[in-house]
Amino acid sequence: MTDSPVSRFPVPELHDLPDDIRTRILEVQEKSGFVPNVFLALAHRPAEFRAFFAYHDAIMDKSGNLTKAEREMIVVATSAPNQCQYCVVAHGAILRIRAKDPLIADQIATNYRKADITDRQKAMLDFALKVSREAYAVNDDDFAALERHGFDEEDVWDIAAISAFFGLSNRMANVTSMRPNPEFYGMGR
Template sequence: MARALWFFPVPDEADLPERLRGLFAKARETVGLVPNVFRAYAYRPERLSAWFAHYKMLHEPTENLDRADREMIAVVVSAYNRCTYCIVSHGHALRKALGGRREDQVLADYIATNWRHAGLDPRRYAICDYAEKLTARPHEMTDDDLQRLADVGLSPHEVWDVAEIAAMYNFTNRMALATGQLPNEEYHYLDR
C-alpha cells in the first residue's frame, strides 16, 4: 500500500496560523477530510495561504468555463504528468462537478485515463488539447492554440483562465511529486 507521508515534517495543526486552522476546518466540513496537499504545504504556512488563494481564484466558474471544465484541466495536466495525488483528488472533484451520476463517473475516469477516448464535445476537446499541449510541449505554443479556444466560444478571460489553470497544475504537480505527496485514501472512495 501507499507509503507514509513525506520527507518534510507536517506541523501540528494547533501551531498553524488561525486562517489556516480555519481552512482545515472548512475542508473537514465541506469535503470530510483535510487534503494532504494542505498538510504538506503547511510546512511553509505563508505559501499555503498564497497557493490556496490562487487556487480559489482559478476555480471560480464563468459563463463558458464551469467548475467541471476547470477540474477537467487539472485532471488532464495531472494525468500527463503522472501526478498520483492530483489525478486522484481532482478526479474526485471532476466526478462531483460533472454531476455524480454513474455516467459522470465513467466520463471522469476516461478523462483521467485518456481524454481522447471520452467522447468530449468540440469545446471540451479543445480545452483538453490545449492543456495537454501546454504541459507536454510548451515551447510549441502559438497564437493559433489560443485562437482555437476562442473559436469554441471561450471569452478572452476564459482563454487566459485555461492557460493559467494548466500552468498552475503543472506547478502543483511538480511540487506534489517533488515532495512525495500522496492522496488521502478517502478520495478513492468518495462519490463512487
Template sequence: MTDKVTALDLEPEAPLPEDVATYFDKCREKLGLIPNVLLAYAFDAEKLWAFSAMYNDLMLAPSGLTKAEREMIAVAVSAQNACVYCLTAHGAALRQLTGNPALAETIAQNWRVADITPRQRAMLAFAVKLTNAPADMGEDDRAALRAAGFSDADIWDIAAVAAFYNMSNRVAAAVEMRPNPEYHGMAR
C-alpha cells in the same frame, strides 16, 4: 502505509495559527477531510495561503469555464504528468461535479476518447499541448479556442489552470505527496 502526507519531514506549524486552524475546520465541515495538499503546505502558513489563494481564484472564482471544465483540465494535465495526488483528488472532484465516474476516469486515462463536447475537446487539446510542448504554443492554438467559442479571458483561464496544475504536479512529484485515502471511493 505511512500517515505522512509527503516524503519530507516537514511538520505543520505547532500550534497551528488560528486562521489556519479555522480554515482546516471549514475544510472538515465542507469536505469531510483536510486535503493532504493543504496539510503538506501547513509547515509554512504564508506558502499555504499563497497556494490556497491561487487555487481558489482559478478553480472557484467566476469564469467562462465551468467548475467541471476546470477539473477536466486538472485531470488531463495531471494525467500527462502522471501525478498520483492530483489524478486521485481531482478525479474525485470531477466525478462529483459531473456525476459521471466513467467520464472522469476516461479523461484521466485518455481524454481524446472521452465523450465530451467539441468545445471541451479544444480546451483539453490546448491544456495538454501547453503541458507537453509549451514552446510550440502559438496563435493557431488560441485561434482554435476562439473558434470553439472561448473568449480571450477564457483562454487566459485555460492557460492559468493548466499552468497551475503543471506547477502543483511537479511539487507533488518532488515531495511524493500522497492523496487522502477517502478520495479513492468518492462519487463512484
C-alpha cells in the same frame, strides 16, 4: 491502503499552525469530512500555503465561461502525463462529483480524446496539454482553434492558468511524495 506519510517533509500539528491556516483546514474538514493531504503537506510553509491556495481559489472558484467541472477536467488531463497521483485521484474525485459522472475522470486521465466529452472540451484539453508540455509553441492558431469552439481570450487565460498552476502543484506533490487520501478513491462513483 498503506499508512504512508502525508509528505516526506515535516507536517506540522494542527494546533501549531497560524490561526488563518488552522481555520481554513478546519473549514475544509467540516465540508468534506476529512482533511485532504495537500493542506497538511503545504502547511509546512505557511507563506507558501497562503499563496498557493489564494491562486488556486482565484482560478478554480471564479465565475466565467468554464464550468467548475471543465476546470477539473483540465487538472485531471494535465496531471496525468505529469504522473501526479495526488492530483489525478483528488481532482478526479472532484470532477466525478461536479460532472455527475462516475466514469469521466478515469476516461480523461487515461485518454481524454476518447472520453465522453464534447468537441469543445476536447479543444480545451488539447490547448491545456499544449500549455503543460510545450507552452513555448503556443501561437495564434491555438487561439483561433479555441475561438471556433466559443472560447474568448479570458477563457484562454483561464485554461492556461489552470494548466500552468497545476504543473507547479504536480511537481510539488511528486517531490513531497504526497499521497491521495483514501476517501478520494470512492467519491462520486
